[in-house]
Amino acid sequence: MVPERMGGAGAVLRDEYDRARRIGPDIECAVLLEGASDQAAIATLARRLGRDLDGEGVALIAIAGATNIGRFLDLLGPSGFAVRLAGLCDRHEAGAFATALRSAGIPVSVPEDMERHGFFICHDDLEEELIRSLGAEAVLRVMDSQRQLRSFRRFQNQPAQRGKTIEAQIWRWLGNHKIRYAPLLIEALEIAHVPPPLHGLLSQV
Numbered sequence: 001m002v003p004e005r006m007g008g009a010g011a012v013l014r015d016e017y018d019r020a021r022r023i024g025p026d027i028e029c030a031v032l033l034e035g036a037s038d039q040a041a042i043a044t045l046a047r048r049l050g051r052d053l054d055g056e057g058v059a060l061i062a063i064a065g066a067t068n069i070g071r072f073l074d075l076l077g078p079s080g081f082a083v084r085l086a087g088l089c090d091r092h093e094a095g096a097f098a099t100a101l102r103s104a105g106i107p108v109s110v111p112e113d114m115e116r117h118g119f120f121i122c123h124d125d126l127e128e129e130l131i132r133s134l135g136a137e138a139v140l141r142v143m144d145s146q147r148q149l150r151s152f153r154r155f156q157n158q159p160a161q162r163g164k165t166i167e168a169q170i171w172r173w174l175g176n177h178k179i180r181y182a183p184l185l186i187e188a189l190e191i192a193h194v195p196p197p198l199h200g201l202l203s204q205v
Contacts, residue, residue, distance in 0.1 A: 013064035028057030037178035086118030
């Protein structure tokens with residue numbers, strides 16, 4: 001799992017690419033995820049499901065943004081280490097993922113075809129999936145457990161947030177707290193309510 005660290009996406013990209021290059025010859029499957037919050041969420045969900053991904057030879061790799069998928073596909077895909085691939089992306093990045101998969105020799109005709117090849121698309125993004133599955137009140141309880149509910153209430157009162165739905169306000173607030181809250185929200189989920197893209201992804205690896 002990639003911890004929150006100084007240097008932002010550039011540091012994540014450098015560290016994760018170096019890690020992928022080191023472990024590539026020894027893994028069975030690489031799961032390509034847009035960011036560290038997705039990585040933390042999938043790692044937490046796998047643990048809750050009783051999976052030992054490391055022991056199964058499955059590596060969760062944060063690519064630090066959809067635009068970087070091509071270099072990871074070159075490294076790990078058919079022309080590189082040729083490991084089995086899977087992944088998760090936001091809806092607005094699905095086209096970029098599909099194009100990169102085709103360029104790497106993986107026959108994806110349209111984004112909707114990606115699931116056949118192990119790549120799943122969030123309805124909007126990971127946070128929206130989790131808010132919808134949990135419900136707003138459950139997310140607020142998680143914030144309260146972190147002593148951040150008061151901070152969120154102040155955020156709600158900002159002029160730009162007034163008039164938005166509570167779900168939209170939570171989604172926007174979580175944008176600045178993704179890495180912290182992704183595993184917490186997964187922990188709060190009932191397993192029966194795991195969002196379909198996350199369930200589908202772990203069913204494929």
